Amino acid sequence: MIRETIVTTLSPEGRPHVAPMGATPIDGGWLLQPFRPSTTLENFLATRCGCVNFTDDARVFAGCVTKRRQDWPTEPALAVPSVRLAGALAHDEVEVERIDDGEGQRPKLYCRTVHAANDRAFGGLNRAVAAVLEGAVLVSRLDMLPADKIDAEFGYLQIAIDKTAGPEEREAWGWLSDAVAAHRAKAAS
Structure with a gap:
C-alpha cells in the first residue's frame, strides 16, 4: 500500500x-x-x-x-x-x-x-481532494501519458470537483488545468 x-x-x-x-x-x-x-x-x-x-x-x-x-x-x-x-x-x-x-x-x-x-483534527473525506490528488499525479506524468488518457481522466475527475469542491480544491484544480493547457501549448509550438 x-x-x-x-x-x-x-x-x-x-x-x-x-x-x-x-x-x-x-x-x-x-x-x-x-x-x-x-x-x-x-x-x-x-x-x-x-x-x-x-x-x-x-x-x-x-x-x-x-x-x-x-x-x-x-x-x-x-x-x-x-x-x-x-x-x-x-x-x-x-x-x-x-x-x-x-x-x-x-x-x-x-x-x-x-x-x-x-497536529489537528481530520475534518472528514472530500471527493474533490481525492480528485485533485489524482489530477496532480496525472500532471506529474504529462510527458509519459497520451493526451486522450489525460483528457478522459480529467473529465471523470471534474465530476467530483463540480459536486464537492470548496474554494481550496477549486484553486488547486485550476492550477492543474492550467498546467495541462500550458503543456499542450508548448508541445504544439
Whole structure:
C-alpha cells in the first residue's frame, strides 16, 4: 500500500523543501523512493532525516507539481533536525536507517519513525481532494501519458470537483488545468 504524503526535508544550509511523495508503510516507519535527481533525495542523503506529512490540503500537492507554489509554511520538527508541514493533519519524523541504491532511478530509503504527532483534527473525506490528488499525479506524468488518457481522466475527475469542491480544491484544480493547457501549448509550438 502506498500513501500519498508530503515529505519535508532541510538542505545542509537549512533551506526547507516540500515535495509530494508516495510513501509505503513498513514495520516501524516508511519506505521512501524519491526519483533521481531530486532535491528530496539530495537532502535525505545529506541530513539522513525528514518528515512524512499527512495533509488534506490538496493545494499542497497541486502547487508542488505545477510549481505554482512551493513556499508552503513549515515548522521545526521536534525529534530530528528538519521541518514539518505547518498545516499537516499529522506527521512522522523519520531517520534514514538504510539505503538500497540499486541500479535504477529510485533508490529505496528505509526510514524509522522516531516521533509521530497528530497536529489537528481530520475534518472528514472530500471527493474533490481525492480528485485533485489524482489530477496532480496525472500532471506529474504529462510527458509519459497520451493526451486522450489525460483528457478522459480529467473529465471523470471534474465530476467530483463540480459536486464537492470548496474554494481550496477549486484553486488547486485550476492550477492543474492550467498546467495541462500550458503543456499542450508548448508541445504544439
